[in-house]
Amino acid sequence: MKIDRVLLAHGSGGLMSQQLVEEIFKKEWNNSYLEPMLDGALLDLPAGRVVMTTDSFVITPLFFPGGDIGKLSICGTVNDLVACGAKPLFLSTALIIEEGLPMSDLIQIAQSMARTAREAGVQLVTGDTKVVEKGSADGIFINTTGIGVIAEGIDYRPQRIQPGDLVVVSGTMGDHGLAIMARREGLSFSTPVNSDCAPLFRIGQVLEAFGGNVRCMRDPTRGGLATVLNELARQSGRGIKVVEEDIPVNPAVAGACDMLGMDPLYMANEGKMVIVLAPERAAEILAELQKIDIAAEAAIIGEVRAEPAGLVLIETELGAERILGILEGEHVPRIC
Amino acid sequence: MNDKTYMKELLQEIQSYKQEVSLMEVCGTHTMAIARSGIREMVPANIKLLSGPGCPVCVTSQGDIDAVIKLCREPGIILCTFGDMMRVPGSESSLQEERSRGADIRVVYSPLDALEIARKNPEREVVFLGIGFETTAPTIAVSLEQAERERINNFSLLSYHKLVPPALEVIFSDPDIRVDGLICPGHVSAVIGLKPYELLAAKYHKPCVVTGFETVDILEGIIMLLHQMSQGEARADIQYRRVVRKEGNPVAVELLERIFQPEEARWRGLGPIPGSGLKLRSAYEFLDAAKKFQLPQIADLPIKGCSCGEVLTGKISPRECLLFGRGCTPLKPVGPCMVSHEGACAAYYRYTPAKERN
């Protein structure tokens, strides 16, 4: 009998668990670190400071235009490593699977993780699966932890941000958030917008050559651009001023946000970076970034100032300056 | 001429008016647009822009919110609501908190989505929380009309709809409120047309201009008001002509009149106003959730220190409330004006102009 759904028995630690690991994960993620089947992976790291980061991924729907939870779980952690200035090397993963998940979905997710990891040049070296009862999870939850190494001369901590620095985004804002929003229950509309979900290691590669001219980098995921800018302003103790009309937003995202009473600056991105550059070589760096497809629409959106310390200002189309605050609570569609 | 140059010219035009005037925008979407674009800061100090009672979430009385909360706790109920109501605090809880405790509350974009939920869940009772003004009420009327035609028996409406003109009447007749001209709500007016404002303009000798929501629209609307004032005129006029017709939308009006009848409604901050709410006509009473579930009317309890009432009537600016930004923030709102995205306090808080930060 062919088992086409994940059963609780797959998480029992017995034969079925072994089969699941052998036939899906080891097969898809095939690498020499997994082969010995030890309780952990033994890693040889190159010289440099080691960065470690972790993230958990929960998303409905599991498959969405532009990606799926598997791809997302690799990109999210890879991009956090890249934002720290590290070359991403190794990932671990833990999957919490809801009983009844179609086996074909699980295979597709595992393949997607493998493909994205290969693309990003990282290896999935250790993993764990648990199966929980129906209703205790939403299909599948995935955690990934990543390790990377920072090259000499790279330091992307926000404390390095100086007045006069320029703020760059690597592309349009809000695509992922909108692509997911469009598929919510009771809200469905069709949108040409795909999730921007992508591993951004190539942005890291481009920037590495410019050393200290890159001051800081962060990926504007949950809470969107506005939230990241506020984090950077607060942590650096500087002010950031951006110009609303210079921020790239896909017209379909802007239109749907107007319709739903939402704001692209607070919508999640999964394939974008906010980069702070020293002004001297900024134009050159921007031109280099624009040569890679994932940053073709990179743009300078503002600058760093001494004042107001810790706050973000946005210049409106009318020329007024107001404070761009952080997201409070849930960003829900509204009608009024 | 592009938008930006045109905007500059409009601003210059506004800056050429030297009289002291107070204009009130009575639509929360205007409040949001004005705050977001920075219009309030760009017009000269002699032109004061007040925010009126135009946010349907903000004017929903606390007693009514308590009643909704009581209802959503009933077993078997699916409560459908627009997103903004989720965080509004009643006297002891909010819909967001009730959902975390297990109430089945769904955020919808359209009342027709709520009807669809009713079709899909015939064994459950689906209640739509009807808030909003004349713009939203016809959309709900259509969903009721469909429910009746399709005999969807598990769908009902909790009607907390409000009508704009009776509230404007209250504001204009209050000697403590100084409003020289009215920026009238574009989308409400698309339904009700110009007539209600013509009556108001004539009775109180105040110019009224139905205005759209783009920055350019609002600047044009302000100029049209200022222009009338400088000519000593008090007409009702339409800036938002691409959408609003003088006669409004007769189909929507007919539908509203067939399904609803005006009744007294409780407004937060304004108190009860005769003829300012909408109740279902007797032929549609079977769709009335308050009757179906025998919901009692719950009294309003005053919230200590909260000045939402004064804010809603433009008597004080949000920043003049003692709780603003201290005990009351969008994350921990005390009054509804801070909770609703388009509430005057939330708009002022979220879009603080750079020069007023502290």
Add this chain to the structure above:
Amino acid sequence: MCLGVPGKILEIKEHDVAQVDVDGNQLDISIRLTPEVQKGQFVLVHAGFAMEIIDESRAVETMDLLKELQKYRELGI
């Protein structure tokens, strides 16, 4: 109090439903409140409904507002 965006009618379907395009996004809305609407026209979309047909030709007069005001000023009114 009432968010509304312009949408272009792509197709009129059965039962007062029409498909509209809002800046490249497509959704079905009710045209119960604008029964006379035609394919290709723009409507104001609110809460899944076409609230009104948008007629840009009516807007021209307002766009000329400034010119008119300047004329007043030149006349010294």
